[in-house]
Amino acid sequence: MSREVPIELTKATNSSLPTSRFELPIITLDAAVLKRLEESCSTVLTDDTSCIDASRDWWPISIKWAIGGSVPALPTVVARPASTEEVAKVVAICSEFHIPVTTSAGRSGVCGGAIPLFGGIALDMTDMAGISDIDDTSLTVRAAAGTFGPPLEEELRANGFTLGHWPQSFDISTLGGWLACRSAGQYSTRYGKIEDMARGLEVVMADSTVIHTGFDAPRAATGPDLSQLFLGSEGTLGVITEARLSIRPLPESSDRRTWIFSNFYDGLEACRMILRRGATPAVMRLYDTQESTLHFETGTGCVLIVYDEADPGLLSWTLQVVDEECAARHASLGDNDLVEKWFNKRNDVSVLAPLYKSGIIVDTIEIAASWKNLPELYKSCMSSLQSLPETLYASAHLSHSYNDGACMYMTFAGQPTDAGQPTDSQEAHGQNPSELYYNAAWRRTMESVMSTGGSISHHHGIGVQRAPYLRTALGPAWPILESIKNSLDPKGILNPGKLGFSSYICGTPWP
Secondary structure (H helix, E strand, C coil): CCCCCCCCCCCCCCCCCCEECCCCCCECCCHHHHHHHHHHCCEEECCHHHHHHCCCCCCHHHHHHHHCCEECCCCCEEEECCCHHHHHHHHHHHHHHCCCEEEECCCCCCCCCCCCCCECEEEECCCCCCEEEEECCCCEEEEECCCEHHHHHHHHHHCCEECCCCCCCHHHCEHHHHHHHCCCCCCHHHHCCHHHHEEEEEEECCCCCEEEECCCCCCCCCCCCCHHHHCCCCCCCCEEEEEEEECEECCCEEEEEEEEECCHHHHHHHHHHHHHCCCCCCEEEEECHHHHHHHHCCCCCEEEEEEEEECHHHHHHHHHHHHHHHHHCCCEECCCHHHHHHHHHCCCCCCHHHHHHCCCEEEEEEEEEECCCHHHHHHHHHHHHHCCCCEEEEEEEEEEECCCEEEEEEEEEECCCCCCCCCCHHHCCCCCHHHHHHHHHHHHHHHHHHHCCCECCCCCCCCCCCHHHHHHHHHHHHHHHHHHHHHHCCCCCECCCCCCCCECHHHCCEC
């Protein structure tokens, strides 16, 4: 497997390196430090191509920048360790010389979490890959953090097991990235999110100490679960190098359903009741009218697609519950070919680059909320997005459901013009109209989510894009998270500028 980028970078005309969008202090390495790094790490790269590739991830607005020949921020060096010992040596050098280290692998994130804002070292984990142990008795697997999705799942399946984790970025993302952002796969209603599968972690701390969290036991009451401290930390508290995960035997059977609701709210209620009764179909995705028309060409109605895989008895009962709850809300059975259509297109993001090239700004914002708050949250977010004059399209779908609530995706597309006033005067800081619209759409959605009791992220993490909102979202709990960061990484070298933490690289606070 290999890393991919959403669009080729337009070549800069006046220099070999593109310009950086973030005007922040950049940390470089002198010859002596670079020599030490080369002696400590198997692969150290300083060529332009490697640094440019490590400068960006799949953050949608950076597609616009790439078209203009610029990148978010460039690292000075790309270090690609081959072992945990090498990771520890690299981090020790960074700690000694106050060099920022930004950990990444597939760089499939969509919030800018893998961008090396202050230069320094981009720590590429992709040479640390593979499964070291499958315990077919206890149903666990040990794997290195740089393992991409396909080889991980292929080896498990060859031995009769599955992780059950299928994020949209499956082909280009790694285990470490899933853990760092609390990833959700498309089958999460049955199998859970990645944090539900994690049983233990190996982590390199900011002082280069290697620790192990979790025990070879199903549950423990030995104080707080330290694994959960690093899950979702996006490389700001430590570098995850290995994980032990729960796995499942391959399912014996599968089946699918399509139901069409007259309105989105009846569909939400049906999904709530399906989960309330204890049924957990692997896939249960509800699309509002706009997305149903766009993706399935239904014309009217809200499409619910359901797919499950399980023991035959459990599968039959689960789909019986689905049928009963949908029929009770006067939904009509649809063509199951729509489920197959979703399978064929579910990981296709090829439309992004052409849209950006045509001047259309588009993104999808995933959030989460309780069943009680989801209807009002949907209404509020749609109203906020549609109130922006540049918005051409706004829609939503339900994607991951649980007993107490669900994840909802909000999609927006707009076409700002180069003339006229900024979309929102509060966003006017020298950015072009595209960025002003993009940031306004995000800000209004985040405000709507928080005002209706939702979570600002379900599984894409925080990165750069959500960093301005995390402090408000956590409220009085924020100082606790900040104190943990300051304690575990007192020099602020681990992925500075992410999760909303203030960074004092070169004495400059950011954000």
